[in-house]
Amino acid sequence: MNQVPLEQKVLKENDRIAGELRARFLEHGTLCLNLISAPGSGKTSLLEGTLANVPCGLRLAVLTGDIQTQNDANRLRRFGFPVKPITTGGTCHLDAQMIDRHLADWDLDAIDVLMIENVGNLVCPASYDLGEAAKIVLLSVTEGEDKPLKYPSIFFKSKLAVITKTDLLPYVPFDIAQAEENARRVHPEIEILRISNTSGDGIAQWIAWLEERRAQALAAQPVSLV
Amino acid sequence: MHEVGIANSILEATRAEMARHSAARPLRITVRIGELAAVDPDSLQFCFAALTRGTELAALELKIEPCPRRNCCPACGAEFTVADYDFRCTQCGEERTEFVSGDQLELASLEMESYESSTA
Numbered sequence: 001m002n003q004v005p006l007e008q009k010v011l012k013e014n015d016r017i018a019g020e021l022r023a024r025f026l027e028h029g030t031l032c033l034n035l036i037s038a039p040g041s042g043k044t045s046l047l048e049g050t051l052a053n054v055p056c057g058l059r060l061a062v063l064t065g066d067i068q069t070q071n072d073a074n075r076l077r078r079f080g081f082p083v084k085p086i087t088t089g090g091t092c093h094l095d096a097q098m099i100d101r102h103l104a105d106w107d108l109d110a111i112d113v114l115m116i117e118n119v120g121n122l123v124c125p126a127s128y129d130l131g132e133a134a135k136i137v138l139l140s141v142t143e144g145e146d147k148p149l150k151y152p153s154i155f156f157k158s159k160l161a162v163i164t165k166t167d168l169l170p171y172v173p174f175d176i177a178q179a180e181e182n183a184r185r186v187h188p189e190i191e192i193l194r195i196s197n198t199s200g201d202g203i204a205q206w207i208a209w210l211e212e213r214r215a216q217a218l219a220a221q222p223v224s225l226v
Numbered sequence: 227m228h229e230v231g232i233a234n235s236i237l238e239a240t241r242a243e244m245a246r247h248s249a250a251r252p253l254r255i256t257v258r259i260g261e262l263a264a265v266d267p268d269s270l271q272f273c274f275a276a277l278t279r280g281t282e283l284a285a286l287e288l289k290i291e292p293c294p295r296r297n298c299c300p301a302c303g304a305e306f307t308v309a310d311y312d313f314r315c316t317q318c319g320e321e322r323t324e325f326v327s328g329d330q331l332e333l334a335s336l337e338m339e340s341y342e343s344s345t346a
Binding site for chain 1: 228231232235236238239243247250253257261262263264265311313322325329331332333334335336337338339340
């Protein structure tokens, strides 16, 4: 019997495509963000709040992943930005190839920020690199504050955690300080924002976070010789 | 839930490797799965068995090596296993330590048996 060392990533094909996407985003100065949460935590609502409040001149585009229906895309189209649904037909996460395919007819030079709304799921999307600059995990106050400890992978891999639906805090037993402490136990460097799309609290800080990240993406863009 | 896709990727890699060793029979593929990889080992075994049943890889065994989260200490250089989200250095007690590993989803090796002795 002999043993052949393989020493490769199981998802190396996904990672290869994600690497190509990341290089393209960098080249065009496009900030790509991958929004991940459980179903119903408020990804589409956060996108509505974003598209409604984005500063003049910042060009956003959205890819929305769902197992079935184009409802999220339909909700977001009224803001006038390009929105395209990715219907996975059963797959519980988006992968890099799906992103690549759906970007084929979009001009990245005309997109400053590409927001990807992943399929509602806190587990599987954590494994798939989409070429994004940052994963963002959402946790709503109607969930348990121990979710970061139960689903450490996605909190560990996200640069930002957004605690959503904070207008409901008076009505639910959610301990927001404990939730934030749990997120930092899993990932000490994680950034945290508190947002209510209903009251508008925190939206300004979120937009500021986006603009700061977009400025970083532009600064990292290779200098054109033309 | 995505373990079917992971199992399929493992089998694709196995088939690609076996194409380079035509006179051999694959016995065991070893993968490393970190505790932060978001992959459930039982579910992966189940999917792997379902995908290999009735195929030329039906006898292939999937060996999973679980990998704990490891951190290292910038103060004293010690590397240690993190248990129960306690990141303090186990040697010097430093509070802020750095991630080293624990999100692996890697193919380690493929063991195979050569046909040559039996077919000679």
